[in-house]
Amino acid sequence: MTSSRSRLLCVLALLLAAGSLTEARAQVSVVGGNLLMNVTTGTAGAQPVAVTNTTATLRFRRENVITKITVAASCPGQRFSLAVLATNLTYGIAAPQVSLFNGMLATNFVLSIPTGGTLNKTCTLRYTASATFAQGNSTELGNDVYSITYTLVAQ
Amino acid sequence: MTGCCAALAAAFAFLPVQAAHAQVFGAAGHTVTVQVSVITAVQVTGGSVNLNISSANVVAGQDQMTAVDQSTSLLWGTNSSGRKISVSTSLAAPKFTLKLLALNPTQGTAAAEVTLSASAHDLLLNVGRSTGSCTLRYTGVALASQGTGNDVHVITFTVQAQ
Numbered sequence: 207m208t209s210s211r212s213r214l215l216c217v218l219a220l221l222l223a224a225g226s227l228t229e230a231r232a233q234v235s236v237v238g239g240n241l242l243m244n245v246t247t248g249t250a251g252a253q254p255v256a257v258t259n260t261t262a263t264l265r266f267r268r269e270n271v272i273t274k275i276t277v278a279a280s281c282p283g284q285r286f287s288l289a290v291l292a293t294n295l296t297y298g299i300a301a302p303q304v305s306l307f308n309g310m311l312a313t314n315f316v317l318s319i320p321t322g323g324t325l326n327k328t329c330t331l332r333y334t335a336s337a338t339f340a341q342g343n344s345t346e347l348g349n350d351v352y353s354i355t356y357t358l359v360a361q
Numbered sequence: 362m363t364g365c366c367a368a369l370a371a372a373f374a375f376l377p378v379q380a381a382h383a384q385v386f387g388a389a390g391h392t393v394t395v396q397v398s399v400i401t402a403v404q405v406t407g408g409s410v411n412l413n414i415s416s417a418n419v420v421a422g423q424d425q426m427t428a429v430d431q432s433t434s435l436l437w438g439t440n441s442s443g444r445k446i447s448v449s450t451s452l453a454a455p456k457f458t459l460k461l462l463a464l465n466p467t468q469g470t471a472a473a474e475v476t477l478s479a480s481a482h483d484l485l486l487n488v489g490r491s492t493g494s495c496t497l498r499y500t501g502v503a504l505a506s507q508g509t510g511n512d513v514h515v516i517t518f519t520v521q522a523q
Contacts, residue, residue, distance in 0.1 A: 233387030240392040250404035251436030251494050254397065262391065269386055286395045335395045339492045343440045344396045355390035359383045 234275065234358040236331070238262030243335040245286070256336035260293070264329050266319070266358050268297070273319045274361040276312035277304055281352040284308045286337040288352055292316050292329040300329070306352055318361065400440050401520045405497075407433030412459075412501035419505070428501045431464065435518060438492040445523040446488055447481040451515035458502035459514060468493035474500075481519060489523070
């Protein structure tokens, strides 16, 4: 009984350690989970009011070479608009705001991440969702669901 | 020589592949869902309208007198399909006649000039999923036989299913 309990504890410890290692080795990760952005108001004679979300953060590690981060997205049946900008960068240079669209090629997001400094670096992901009146609404057309990928590559 | 050319060709063939695949250190992602609610906005610009039928509007020998105002505009925005804009007045039993026509709509189609009543009448058709504007042309009509007085209307514009 004691032996099997010890074995179980060992397995649990190994699993926890493996999880921590995986986390520690992640070169880039998105913190904040999946997001839902809702465009709810509009102006007569103009357009619906865009909404922004800055709750998610991108964490990335320095490498032995200068690196950059690219962003790509897929959104089958895309109807509305979504853009992302890196803000509050601790290292590197933010590229201009990137418009995300289905099938886009990987596009520069953060450039010139140096080899020095702290191991872990972060930036805030500032998403802006917008739509026009002509583009309709989700009740009739459904939501846009974007799968967004950030990739750390050598520059 | 042939072997050398083949080696060179192989080297050049390989170069673009190398350039297209920069060293990747890692990737991560998440999902962002964009939801757009049903949005409808209507606005009147230009303020209140006064239609004053006076002696200036009288034509000798004619019972009917009119006054016209085109100083106000209607703005709208709707992201729903199959929509129209209707108009009604708060005044259930007006003494005089008040008519309204949408002039030069940037989207949709103007309905024929309507005589305002407490019941909704079509003003603009086919304005679904658009933002636009039109000029409001009010025409007050009085008959000499109706005498004098004031009608005060509160006009309501409604975007609704067509």
